[in-house]
Amino acid sequence: MDEPLAAELPTLTTDRLLLRAPRESDIDAVHAACQDPEIQRWTIVPSPYRREDAEFFVRDLAPEGRRTGANRIWCVFERGSGALVGSQALVLRAHDPGSAEIGWWAVKEFRGRGYTTEAARAVSHYGLRGLGLRRLEWQAYVGNGGSRAVAEKAGYRFEGTLRSYAEQRGTFHDAWIASLLPGDLED
Structure with missing residues (x-):
């Protein structure tokens, strides 16, 4: 891989978005966004989502992931207004250092x-080209059509359904899986 695992998180930009590491000033916006029942339904964020959870996300989870190389988490902002529009993450796999899972919420x-598709393309390009990964995987609980549409628009190829695979708060759900390889990228 091209970049050392425990590196600073690069800021990524697109025509409309700025993706950067979470900061202390983002806690209130992250907390407000994660009150959305749909984010709680389709992701592994705690439910109910408390202010302490947003503090943990910003102060502990994101920096520790960067420090260890286990994950990279971006807050995504609209360039014009500066408003938080979502989050993107790459979770690297210890058992397979050439791959990572991508995830997001909006x-x-x-x-x-x-916006989520635009951000996913930027993060995917960074993972496959910047980190030199050979494979990115997207997973979502079966039924999360919005996330699946984003993955497909970002170029991920659907591979199937994994039965009783994805754990969320102690319950296993069937999950869709798709992948993106370096040769799939549009430059």
Whole structure:
């Protein structure tokens, strides 16, 4: 891989978005966004989502992931307004250092504008080209059509359904899986 595992998180930009490491000043916006029942339904964020959870996300989870190389987490902002529009993450796999799982959530008010797809493309490009990964995987609980649409628009190829695979708060759900390889990227 091209970048050392325990490196600073690069800021990524697109035409409309800025993706950067979470900061202390983001805690209130992350807390407000994760009150959305749909984010709690389709992700592994705690439910109910407390302010302490947003503090942990910003102060502990994201920095520790960067320090160890286990994950990279970005807060995604609209460039014009500076508003938080979502989050993106790459979780690297200790058992397979050449692959990572990509994940995201989107603030309710910003869904349907293509922001999550735009951010996913930037993060995917960084993972496959910047980190030199050979494979990115997207997973979502069966039924999460919004996330699946983003994955497909970002170029991920659907591979199937994993039965009783994805754990969420002690319950295992069937999960869709798709992948993106370096040769799939559009430059």
